Amino acid sequence: MKTLFDFFRGPFSQKGALPFAPAPHMVQSAMRALESGAPEETVLACLLHDVGFALHAPDHGYWGAQLVAPYVSGKVSWAIRHHQALRFYPDPEVGYEYPESYRKIFGPDYVPEPYIEQAYREARRHRWYMEARLITLHDEYSFDPSAPLALEQFEDIVGRHFRQPREGLGEDGSAVAHMWRTIAHPNRPL
Ligand SMILES: [Fe+2]
Ligand SMILES: [Fe+2]
Numbered sequence: 001m002k003t004l005f006d007f008f009r010g011p012f013s014q015k016g017a018l019p020f021a022p023a024p025h026m027v028q029s030a031m032r033a034l035e036s037g038a039p040e041e042t043v044l045a046c047l048l049h050d051v052g053f054a055l056h057a058p059d060h061g062y063w064g065a066q067l068v069a070p071y072v073s074g075k076v077s078w079a080i081r082h083h084q085a086l087r088f089y090p091d092p093e094v095g096y097e098y099p100e101s102y103r104k105i106f107g108p109d110y111v112p113e114p115y116i117e118q119a120y121r122e123a124r125r126h127r128w129y130m131e132a133r134l135i136t137l138h139d140e141y142s143f144d145p146s147a148p149l150a151l152e153q154f155e156d157i158v159g160r161h162f163r164q165p166r167e168g169l170g171e172d173g174s175a176v177a178h179m180w181r182t183i184a185h186p187n188r189p190l
Contacts, residue, residue: 001168002184004158005151011054011183013149018057022050024145030154032138040157042134044072045079047154049135052080054183060084063179070174071163079131085119086136088112094130096137 012023030047038046052064061084069077090098102110112120123129158164165172170180 001166002170002180003164004162004169007051007054007169007180007183008149008151011186012051014054015145016186018053020145022053023149024147025140025143026050027149027151027154028140028143028147029135029138031150032140033134034153036138038134038138041073041076041161042079042131043154043157044161045076045083045131045135046138047158048072048076049080049083049139055179067176067179068162070176071165072161075128075131076161078126078128079135082119082123082126082128082132083135083139085112085116086123086132087139088116089120091133094133094137096133099141101141 008023008027012026013021015021026047026049029049030043033043033046048064048068050060050064051067052060052062055063055067061081065077065081068080086096087099088102090096123132165174167173170177170184
């Protein structure tokens with residue numbers, strides 16, 4: 001029976017072909033949210049915001065939102081989906097600036113894809129805008145990848161807001177179970 005934290009200690013801690021392992025990055029982002037006094041669901045959204053990376057780097061916000069949708073509120077999965085687009089757009093009102101790392105990755109004159117621009121516009125006028133924006137604000141890119149995974153502090157929040165399936169993630173017959181299985185067993189031949 002695999003729990004969410006089993007995935008954090010296992011596959012989410014693998015870097016593989018990614019620029020970083022998602023687990024330490026997500027834990028540190030969630031710690032920042034917790035320290036800022038953010039609501040529990042915001043902390044959870046930060047803790048889960050990059051799970052999509054465990055499947056695919058491109059469109060990781062969309063993959064991540066889909067992975068957790070059966071187990072979290074609509075607000076949390078919506079925020080995870082939209083943080084990907086919001087990362088490209090500053091919001092001086094909350095102190096979010098365009099990431100320096102993006103200038104290096106995408107080049108100085110990069111213009112996001114039209115679907116990203118569209119997603120940003122939709123998010124901007126949505127009542128849950130701040131949920132996705134807070135993920136980008138707490139997104140920690142200067143994190144220490146070797147820091148111990150301090151998951152215990154999130155046990156209660158996960159217990160209250162993540163509907164862990166009794167059979168375990170990947171075994172519950174949900175519409176996304178196969179995606180969790182792929183993450184758990186990336187090298188199966190079929
Ligand atoms: Fe992200
Ligand atoms: Fe992130």
